[in-house]
Amino acid sequence: ELWETNRWASDVEFGRQMLNGVNPVVIRQINALPDNFAVTNEMVEGSLQSGTLDEAMKAGRVYLCDMKVLEGLPFREGYFSGVPLCLLYVNGNDQLVPIAIQLKQKPGEDNPIFLPTDGRNDWLLAKIYYQSAHL
Numbered sequence: 522e523l524w525e526t527n528r529w530a531s532d533v534e535f536g537r538q539m540l541n542g543v544n545p546v547v548i549r550q551i552n553a554l555p556d557n558f559a560v561t562n563e564m565v566e567g568s569l570q571s572g573t574l575d576e577a578m579k580a581g582r583v584y585l586c587d588m589k590v591l592e593g594l595p596f597r598e599g600y601f602s603g604v605p606l607c608l609l610y611v612n613g614n615d616q617l618v619p620i621a622i623q624l625k626q627k628p629g630e631d632n633p634i635f636l637p638t639d640g641r642n643d644w645l646l647a648k649i650y651y652q653s654a655h656l
Contacts, residue, residue, distance in 0.1 A: 536617030
């Protein structure tokens with residue numbers, strides 16, 4: 522099997538596409554999480570190579586892609602697009618990787634935060650869903 526056949530599914534490729542893809546202008550470095558994205562340190566500690574989420578934000582290693590611009594856009598009947606948020610982290614190899622994805626703007630029980638530690642298919646589908654809105 523060629524490595525290239527599965528590269529699209531990797532977290533590193535997802536991060537690369539945030540910077541080099543069709544819409545690189547939505548990514549923002551953040552020093553605090555927005556109120557509607559309740560990511561905790563415990564949720565992402567396995568994705569951070571050291572320290573806490575707050576420390577990573579203060580060090581300038583955390584970025585947010587917020588697709589709020591899509592909120593309220595009309596769609597053809599029967600079609601739907603989410604309005605996701607994606608939290609990204611610059612790891613020790615200077616690679617931008619996703620560490621949390623929420624598919625809708627309004628937090629709630631029907632809107633979980635997906636993490637790389639979730640099942641492989643759940644995490645992959647969250648990334649695909651985000652990318653579908655991002656395009």
